Amino acid sequence: MAKRTHTFTMKFKMDNAAFYGEDGAFRPDVEICRILGELRQRIQAMGNNPACRYPTMDENGNVIGEAKIT
Numbered sequence: 001m002a003k004r005t006h007t008f009t010m011k012f013k014m015d016n017a018a019f020y021g022e023d024g025a026f027r028p029d030v031e032i033c034r035i036l037g038e039l040r041q042r043i044q045a046m047g048n049n050p051a052c053r054y055p056t057m058d059e060n061g062n063v064i065g066e067a068k069i070t
Contacts, residue, residue: 007069007070008067008068009067009068009070010056010066010067010068011065011067012035012056012066013064014028014031016058016060016064017060018031018058018059018060018062018064019031031058031059035057035058038057039054039056039067042054049069052068052069053066053067054066054067054068
């Protein structure tokens, strides 16, 4: 039996206030880490489900993209 290839892809836009500091400077590190932490919990909760889509949301609740396993 041929082995299937699976892919994890994550893509989101970083053009809103969640990715900028109070001084207006682009500071994506904190928000990216927050999104990755939330995503880790959601993936773990799903268990071994090899084909899933996870919408990604910024700290303000806006859907900014998705992560998917195909």
